[in-house]
Every structure is written in C-alpha cells, then in structure tokens.
Amino acid sequence: MVMRTAGIQIAGPSVPREEEALADGALELVARLHHELDDTRRGLLRRRSERQAEIDAGGTLDFVGAPEEFRVAPVPAALRDRRVEITGPTSRKMVINALNSGAHGFMADFEDSNSPYWDNMIRGQVNLADAVRRTIEHDEDGKHYELGEQTAVLLVRPRGLHLPERHLRLDGEPVAGAFLDFGLYMHRNAEELLRRGAGPLFYIPKLETHLEARLWRDAFIIAEDALGLDRGTVKATVLIETMPAAFEMDAILYELRDHAAGLNAGRWDYIFSTIKRFRARPEFVLPDRSAVTMTVPFMRAYTELLVKTCHRHGAHAMGGMAAVIPSRTDEEANRRAFEAVRADKEREAGDGFDGTWVAHPDSVPVATEAFDEVLGDRPNQVDRQREDVEVGADDLLSVPETPGEVTEAGLRSNVNVGIQYISSWLRGNGAAGIYGLMEDAATAEISRAQVWQWIRHGQTLDDGRAVTPELVRELEVSELERIRGEIGDDEWFETQGRPDLSRAVFERVALSREEFVEFLTLPAYEELLRLEG
Numbered sequence: 001m002v003m004r005t006a007g008i009q010i011a012g013p014s015v016p017r018e019e020e021a022l023a024d025g026a027l028e029l030v031a032r033l034h035h036e037l038d039d040t041r042r043g044l045l046r047r048r049s050e051r052q053a054e055i056d057a058g059g060t061l062d063f064v065g066a067p068e069e070f071r072v073a074p075v076p077a078a079l080r081d082r083r084v085e086i087t088g089p090t091s092r093k094m095v096i097n098a099l100n101s102g103a104h105g106f107m108a109d110f111e112d113s114n115s116p117y118w119d120n121m122i123r124g125q126v127n128l129a130d131a132v133r134r135t136i137e138h139d140e141d142g143k144h145y146e147l148g149e150q151t152a153v154l155l156v157r158p159r160g161l162h163l164p165e166r167h168l169r170l171d172g173e174p175v176a177g178a179f180l181d182f183g184l185y186m187h188r189n190a191e192e193l194l195r196r197g198a199g200p201l202f203y204i205p206k207l208e209t210h211l212e213a214r215l216w217r218d219a220f221i222i223a224e225d226a227l228g229l230d231r232g233t234v235k236a237t238v239l240i241e242t243m244p245a246a247f248e249m250d251a252i253l254y255e256l257r258d259h260a261a262g263l264n265a266g267r268w269d270y271i272f273s274t275i276k277r278f279r280a281r282p283e284f285v286l287p288d289r290s291a292v293t294m295t296v297p298f299m300r301a302y303t304e305l306l307v308k309t310c311h312r313h314g315a316h317a318m319g320g321m322a323a324v325i326p327s328r329t330d331e332e333a334n335r336r337a338f339e340a341v342r343a344d345k346e347r348e349a350g351d352g353f354d355g356t357w358v359a360h361p362d363s364v365p366v367a368t369e370a371f372d373e374v375l376g377d378r379p380n381q382v383d384r385q386r387e388d389v390e391v392g393a394d395d396l397l398s399v400p401e402t403p404g405e406v407t408e409a410g411l412r413s414n415v416n417v418g419i420q421y422i423s424s425w426l427r428g429n430g431a432a433g434i435y436g437l438m439e440d441a442a443t444a445e446i447s448r449a450q451v452w453q454w455i456r457h458g459q460t461l462d463d464g465r466a467v468t469p470e471l472v473r474e475l476e477v478s479e480l481e482r483i484r485g486e487i488g489d490d491e492w493f494e495t496q497g498r499p500d501l502s503r504a505v506f507e508r509v510a511l512s513r514e515e516f517v518e519f520l521t522l523p524a525y526e527e528l529l530r531l532e533g
Contacts (some may be wrong), residue, residue: 090124241266
C-alpha cells in the first residue's frame with residue numbers, strides 16, 4: 001500500500017473496505033497522537049522498567065493519592081445502567097451476537113481477546129463502524145445474522161500502551177497500537193455515536209500509574225479538539241488490572257475526572273501483575289491458578305477498595321469476568337457453571353459493584369438476575385459509599401507467605417492452556433474456548449508466569465517433585481499428545497495448530513530462568529508478523 005498522509009506508510013496486506021477505516025483524516029489524527037504523545041509513552045514504559053528494578057531490589061508499593069477530594073463528571077444516559085456487560089473480539093459475528101445478547105453493554109476488544117493480524121484490526125474497525133450505523137449483517141453456515149431492535153451499548157478497548165503496530169509507520173517508526181485503535185475509531189464514529197444518543201465510550205487497559213492515565217487524558221483532549229467535540233465527550237472506564245494501579249486508583253480517577261466513567265476489577269491480569277511485579281520475591285509465590293479465587297485476602301482487599309474509591313468520587317465500579325462457556329451437551333456441567341456465575345455475581349452485587357462482565361451470551365441472564373436482586377429499579381448503587389472498608393498497603397500485598405499447594409494438575413493446566421492459547425492466537429483467534437473457559441491473553445499470561453515463578457523459586461509439587469524446566473518439557477510432550485488426540489486430525493494439528501512454534505514461544509516466556517518477558521504477546525507478535533508475511 002502506498003503512503004498517503006504525510007510521513008505515514010502502511011505496510012499491511014490489503015483488507016476489504018480498508019479505505020473506510022484508513023481515511024486521510026483518521027490517519028492525520030493517529031499521526032497527531034503519535035507526534036504529541038509518543039515520547040511520553042516511551043518514557044512511561046521506561047519508568048515501568050525502573051520501578052521493576054526497584055521492586056526487585058527490595059522496594060515495595062504505596063498509595064498515591066489525589067490532590068483533593070473531587071467527583072468525576074456525570075456519565076451520559078447510555079452509561080447510567082451497566083449491570084451486565086459482555087466482552088469479546090471485533091469479529092463480525094461476535095459483534096452482532098454480543099450486541100443482541102441482552103447485556104446492557106458490549107466491550108468490543110482490540111486487545112487481550114484479539115489477535116493483531118492487520119486483517120483483524122482493520123476488519124474490526126469496519127465491523128464496529130457498521131454496528132454503530134446499524135448496517136452490520138453476516139451470513140455463515142446458512143444462517144443470517146443482523147441486529148435486533150434492542151442492542152447493548154458499545155464500548156471499545158484499544159490496545160495497551162506497550163503494544164506496537166508494525167504495519168503502520170510514521171517517519172519510519174511503528175505507531176503505538178493504542179493510538180491507532182483509538183484514533184481510527186474516534187475519527188470514524190464519534191459524531192455518529194453522538195447523533196444516535198450514545199457517544200465514544202472506551203475501556204483503557206494495562207495502566208500502572210496516574211501518569212499513564214494523564215497520557216490517555218491528553219489523547220482524549222487531542223481527539224476532541226481535532227474533531228470539534230466538547231471537552232469530556234470521550235468517556236473511559238479504566239481497568240485496574242495491575243497491582244501498581246491498585247495503589248493509584250484515586251489519582252487515576254483524578255487525572256481522568258472529566259472523562260472517567262469508572263474503574264473495572266480486571267481480575268485475571270491483576271493476578272498476572274502480582275506475579276510479574278514481585279517475581280523476584282519468594283514470599284509472593286502463588287499456588288495453582290484455580291486456588292487464587294476472588295475471596296483470598298489480597299484479591300478481596302483490592303476489589304473492596306475499588307468499590308469504595310469509585311463511589312467516593314461518583315464513578316462506576318465494574319466487576320470481573322465470568323469466563324465460563326456453557327455446555328450444550330452436558331446439563332450437569334452447565335448447572336455447575338451457572339451456579340458458579342451466580343455466586344460470583346451475587347458477591348459482586350452485594351459488595352457494591354454497579355455492574356459486571358461475562359464472556360458468553362448464555363451467562364447474561366444469570367448475571368442480570370443477580371444484579372437485579374440488589375439494584376432493583378435503580379440504575380446503579382454509586383450512592384453506597386462502603387465506609388466500612390479499610391484497606392491498607394499491607395492488605396493489598398497480603399499474598400500468603402505459605403502458599404497453597406502446587407500440584408501436577410495445576411502445572412499441567414498451565415502448560416496446556418499456555419500452549420493452546422498461543423496456538424490459537426497465532427491462528428488469528430485471541431479468544432479461545434479451552435475446557436469450558438474462555439481464555440484470553442490474560443489467562444495465558446497467568447499460566448506461563450506461574451510456571452516461570454515456580455521454577456525461579458524452586459517450588460515443589462505436592463508430591464515432592466521439584467518444578468524444573470526438564471519436568472515442564474516432559475509435561476509439554478504429554479499435553480501436546482493429549483491435545484492431538486482431542487483434535488483427532490493429525491494433519492490439521494501439525495499444520496494449522498503449529499505445535500512446535502507454539503511450544504517454542506511458550507518456553508521462551510516460561511522457562512527463561514532469569515529474564516522475565518514483560519508480555520508474551522510481544523515475542524508472539526514477532527512470530528505473527530512472520531506468519532503473516
């Protein structure tokens with residue numbers, strides 16, 4: 001593709017209707033975001049590395065407060081009731097089904113549940129623009145999909161600040177995926193959304209500090225000014241899914257006070273962040289992933305503090321993900337799954353959350369009923385202040401000194417899920433149904449980070465065996481054979497499943513004894529580019 005807007009070169013393969021998403025005005029907005037903010041973005045990423053070195057050397061985290069008491073600006077009518085939101089990638093069928101799901105909101109995801117092939121990113125922009133205009137349709141396997149009368153409110157999650165977009169370069173440098181996703185969507189849809197009574201609504205992922213929130217505030221203002229929109233038109237919910245961000249929730253809301261719609265308890269990435277940021281510290285070794293529930297002390301402290309912080313400042317507190325996938329063939333498994341969803345959502349509603357997340361349309365009624373029982377006719381419970389909650393730094397850091405058991409089953413699960421997810425991601429699917437759960441990059445990150453942590457600190461299994469690279473490789477062989485048997489198609493497994501490549505990427509991010517790769521999607525992206533090329 002040739003260069004069109006000054007300084008911008010697009011190197012991705014041709015995508016149908018790309019000219020709609022990559023209009024000159026949209027590229028000009030992306031270029032402006034890059035020119036004005038990319039030096040700051042890079043500096044903030046360097047600061048993450050510096051803070052990591054401080055923690056590795058024995059440092060810790062402490063609270064960063066807001067300069068003064070404040071309340072965020074009011075949200076638009078479309079966001080007052082958010083009791084259940086469904087999430088998923090921006091594929092055409094998914095967008096239609098999610099908007100028709102009966103949920104109050106749909107978070108269309110360019111990040112953890114998306115695989116960043118250029119085709120996926122540009123088709124996703126086209127699909128969302130069609131959804132905004134209610135022209136989106138899709139035909140598959142003899143079935144026709146289109147929007148119903150009542151649809152969920154659309155929210156969009158761009159990529160995190162750390163992820164590059166190498167298909168689009170400005171003066172020879174790749175732009176940030178975050179700037180591309182945000183800029184293209186804003187330019188194409190903001191005015192149309194406002195005309196239809198909604199507005200440009202976003203989820204912001206992976207923030208670690210209030211200074212990163214300030215960068216996003218500046219991005220919102222740049223876009224509003226470029227498009228002639230009033231200040232505060234953009235509304236954003238920030239995912240509190242890193243442990244450093246949990247210590248800066250007041251300050252994050254303050255920086256975004258004109259644009260903030262709330263905070264979300266991104267539970268899976270939060271567990272990953274706990275391992276990652278305190279990876280050098282043996283006292284932070286976690287047990288099997290299945291044992292790190294929302295009721296363990298450090299997770300409960302984080303979620304209760306989130307509710308209290310949001311409501312003190314007039315913002316929504318959004319709960320975490322119910323990742324179960326219903327079974328269409330096993331009624332008993334389905335019953336157990338929905339009982340778990342109900343218990344989780346009843347706990348969140350009882351704790352004061354204003355809404356929650358689900359991964360599958362069949363979970364929407366269960367989650368809705370749990371929140372209806374608490375909210376009734378009220379759109380939210382922001383007026384519930386949770387003055388009973390007292391959470392200190394020690395509470396957020398209260399990972400048990402004596403961790404629960406690490407089992408062979410838990411290690412096998414991490415190996416299996418990690419490799420299967422990487423395989424799915426490299427095939428272009430960032431949301432993978434694996435053994436009844438919808439796995440995305442966050443849960444794959446937990447899987448590989450736990451393996452790394454257990455090896456790094458000499459963890460032993462409950463049967464006395466040490467977790468070593470040799471044991472992990474042994475389990476990889478047997479788990480890959482298990483996956484091969486479940487697929488039942490050796491040719492597909494070897495060619496499309498790419499077991500050797502997926503295993504190699506997993507070993508790079510899980511078995512390197514000293515180096516901890518910050519995000520598995522960074523080396524995996526380089527492989528994706530080679531496959532695409």
